[in-house]
Amino acid sequence: MATARSTRSDVSKQILEHATRLFAAHGFVGASLRDIAKAVGIRKPSLLYHYPSKDELRRRVLEQMLAHWNETVPRLLKAATSGQEQFEAIATETVNFFVADPDRARLLLREMLDRPDEMRPLVEAHVQPWTKIMCDYITKGREQGRVHADIDPEIYVAHMINLVVCGVAMLDTFAALTPGGGAPDQHAATQRHVKELLRVARAALFIDPALRLDAEFESPSSPSK
Amino acid sequence: MATARSTRSDVSKQILEHATRLFAAHGFVGASLRDIAKAVGIRKPSLLYHYPSKDELRRRVLEQMLAHWNETVPRLLKAATSGQEQFEAIATETVNFFVADPDRARLLLREMLDRPDEMRPLVEAHVQPWTKIMCDYITKGREQGRVHADIDPEIYVAHMINLVVCGVAMLDTFAALTPGGGAPDQHAATQRHVKELLRVARAALFIDPALRLDAEFESPSSPSK
DNA sequence: GCATTTGTCTACCACTCGGTAGACGAGTGT
DNA sequence: ACACTCGTCTACCGAGTGGTAGACAAATGC
Numbered sequence: 001m002a003t004a005r006s007t008r009s010d011v012s013k014q015i016l017e018h019a020t021r022l023f024a025a026h027g028f029v030g031a032s033l034r035d036i037a038k039a040v041g042i043r044k045p046s047l048l049y050h051y052p053s054k055d056e057l058r059r060r061v062l063e064q065m066l067a068h069w070n071e072t073v074p075r076l077l078k079a080a081t082s083g084q085e086q087f088e089a090i091a092t093e094t095v096n097f098f099v100a101d102p103d104r105a106r107l108l109l110r111e112m113l114d115r116p117d118e119m120r121p122l123v124e125a126h127v128q129p130w131t132k133i134m135c136d137y138i139t140k141g142r143e144q145g146r147v148h149a150d151i152d153p154e155i156y157v158a159h160m161i162n163l164v165v166c167g168v169a170m171l172d173t174f175a176a177l178t179p180g181g182g183a184p185d186q187h188a189a190t191q192r193h194v195k196e197l198l199r200v201a202r203a204a205l206f207i208d209p210a211l212r213l214d215a216e217f218e219s220p221s222s223p224s225k
Numbered sequence: 226m227a228t229a230r231s232t233r234s235d236v237s238k239q240i241l242e243h244a245t246r247l248f249a250a251h252g253f254v255g256a257s258l259r260d261i262a263k264a265v266g267i268r269k270p271s272l273l274y275h276y277p278s279k280d281e282l283r284r285r286v287l288e289q290m291l292a293h294w295n296e297t298v299p300r301l302l303k304a305a306t307s308g309q310e311q312f313e314a315i316a317t318e319t320v321n322f323f324v325a326d327p328d329r330a331r332l333l334l335r336e337m338l339d340r341p342d343e344m345r346p347l348v349e350a351h352v353q354p355w356t357k358i359m360c361d362y363i364t365k366g367r368e369q370g371r372v373h374a375d376i377d378p379e380i381y382v383a384h385m386i387n388l389v390v391c392g393v394a395m396l397d398t399f400a401a402l403t404p405g406g407g408a409p410d411q412h413a414a415t416q417r418h419v420k421e422l423l424r425v426a427r428a429a430l431f432i433d434p435a436l437r438l439d440a441e442f443e444s445p446s447s448p449s450k
Numbered sequence: 451g452c453a454t455t456t457g458t459c460t461a462c463c464a465c466t467c468g469g470t471a472g473a474c475g476a477g478t479g480t
Numbered sequence: 481a482c483a484c485t486c487g488t489c490t491a492c493c494g495a496g497t498g499g500t501a502g503a504c505a506a507a508t509g510c
Contacts, residue, residue, distance in 0.1 A: 011487085027339065029255045033468065045470080046488050054468060106338060109391075113331060114252065116398045124402060148428070155421045158399050159392055163425075166334075166391035167384055173341045174383050177349060196380045200388075200429040203373070236457085258498065270500080271458050279498065 012050045014040045020061050024103035027110050028058055062111065065104050066126050072097055073130060083137040090130045091201055094161070098168040099194055105168040131157045138205065147205050160201045167197045237275045239265045245286050249328035252335050253283055287336065290329050291351050297322055298355060308362040315355050316426055319386070323393040324419055330394040356382045363430065372430050385426045392422045 018039040022031035033054055037047040051057040073093055080089040098105040111119050134157050141147035167174075175189035243264040247256035258279055262272040276282040298318055305314040323330040336344050359382050366372035392399075400414035 027252055027254065029252065029467095030339070032466080034466085042487095043489060044468085045490085048469065049487065052469095109334070110338060112395065112398065113335060114255070120398055120402060150424060152417065152421070155399075155417060156425075158402075159388070159418070159421055159425060162391055162395055162399075163384070163388050166387055170337065170387055173337065173345055174380075174387075177345060177383075192377065192380060193384070196377070196384050199375060200381075200384060200425065203430075204425040204428045206428075254497095257496080259496085267457095268459060269498085270460085273499065274457065277499095 011040065011042070011046075015047055015050055015057070016061060016064055019057055020065070020107060021103055023058065023061060024106040024110065028054075028114060033057075061107070062122070065107065066122070068104075069097060069126060077130075077133075083133075083140065086133050087137045090134055091160075092198065094130075095164055095168070095194060095197055098165060099171070099190075102168050102171055105165045108165055109169045127161065131161075141205070151205065156204065160204070163200060164197055167193065236265065236267070236271075240272055240275055240282070241286060241289055244282055245290070245332060246328055248283065248286060249331035249335065253279075253339060258282075286332070287347070290332065291347070293329075294322060294351060302355075302358075308358075308365065311358050312362045315359055316385075317423060319355075320389055320393070320419060320422055323390060324396070324415075327393050327396055330390045333390055334394045352386065356386075366430070376430065381429065385429070388425060389422055392418065 015036065019031070019036050022036055022039065025031070026035075033044050033047055036057075037044045040047065047057075051060060073090065076089050076093040077086060080086040108119075108123075112123070131154070135153035138147055138151065138153040138156060142149060142151060142153070171190055171193055172186075174193050175186050240261065244256070244261050247261055247264065250256070251260075258269050258272055261282075262269045265272070272282075276285060298315065301314050301318040302311060305311040333344075333348075337348070356379070360378035363372055363376065363378040363381060367374060367376060367378075396415055396418055397411075399418050400411050
């Protein structure tokens with residue numbers, strides 16, 4: 001009755017993980033069922049026993065990623081009370097969600113390119129609650145003169161999501177080619193790019209630094225510089 | 226001797242155009258030679274007569290796009306004299322280049338996802354002169370206190386290029402889902418998103434609006450709003 | 451006028467794709 | 481002990497892939 005030690009649900013999960021990775025790396029058409037099965041260590045018909053078709057597997061991969069999103073973000077948001085805290089929580093947690101596994105960003109990006117008509121309502125439904133919070137907050141800030149008057153909240157939010165998703169999708173590429181920092185290891189370079197994503201998102205909002213929502217720009221971890 | 230009225234170079238060009246469009250829409254593996262040939266109105270072997278292999282066709286498509294870039298941007302840059310004018314010219318012209326044909330952005334994005342190791346040096350070589358101008362200008366602005374001290378010029382430029390390329394690649398999708406503006410037609414929505422791209426790129430740079438390089442934010446075409 | 455080049459075509463190739471049929475063995479319930 | 485389910489396998493299928501061989505017709509060169 002209980003799941004045997006290394007049977008169904010375990011293999012299904014492995015398939016899902018490798019499928020996510022390979023779809024993200026090579027695209028849906030570029031990653032074959034044989035490749036995925038080989039990565040898992042089984043044969044293709046065994047894979048099709050767990051997921052009846054490649055397209056169904058694709059849907060499950062997406063579904064799983066969005067489920068992760070839905071269980072991660074609300075938890076983080078609960079702690080936030082003020083509008084500013086909510087805004088910051090959504091922004092940082094969105095970045096963290098994708099940075100934690102850049103394949104999510106690459107997968108999402110590829111699907112948006114390959115199947116925009118299918119993905120648009122799907123994504124819209126999943127981000128709508130959070131974009132609404134951010135839009136309301138921006139609108140309020142705009143009325144109070146804290147946020148630049150030219151900003152259309154929805155357009156801003158759309159482009160910031162795009163900035164984050166695409167920025168994370170390209171993180172490895174970016175981190176590989178930043179020579180100037182003096183930080184030779186990949187991880188530090190990645191960290192700087194992540195910080196830049198958040199910085200741009202904040203900076204794009206405000207008309208006057210004295211009126212910024214956060215008291216001061218997040219200083220580098222060592223305040224010497 | 227001269228090219229016949231509708232022969233070789235003409236067909237080759239048509240192949241290149243349709244290949245660009247289909248690679249951008251469906252990816253390299255997702256667009257078959259038969260599809261491309263059918264779009265042109267010929268059969269597959271005829272296509273392979275003009276381009277000896279699919280991979281060679283891909284290289285030529287990329288090469289053509291980068292050639293367009295190389296002949297477009299320097300022309301625009303020649304008119305600019307001051308550092309600020311150069312900066313503005315590069316930024317706006319980069320946006321215009323991709324907006325003029327969003328397939329360029331989609332193609333570039335897909336290739337960066339599919340073949341990052343091949344694309345990184347290729348892109349780097351083509352954008353290096355322009356990013357250097359922008360980086361130098363930002364560095365100068367930073368020393369003069371006009372630009373935020375946290376900004377690493379190279380990281381900023383990398384993310385702004387990413388913002389523009391990915392933003393334009395998603396333009397149609399974004400324009401389709403912006404309900405709030407009251408501008409029902411697609412073109413107006415696109416224009417607003419393009420404007421947002423440039424606005425973010427500028428806003429992310431400056432620490433104080435009084436010190437912004439452009440005297441004031443570009444107001445909407447009708448100054449009423 | 452005739453040979454040659456140019457560009458397209460039909461027919462075919464080996465290969466890979468997603469998906470199916472059915473054998474087989476290990477457990478499991480009774 | 482036996483029937484049955486579960487999960488995997490080998491073998492195969494039709495369809496579609498990139499690419500090739502060679503026939504053929506229209507220009508082109510001389």
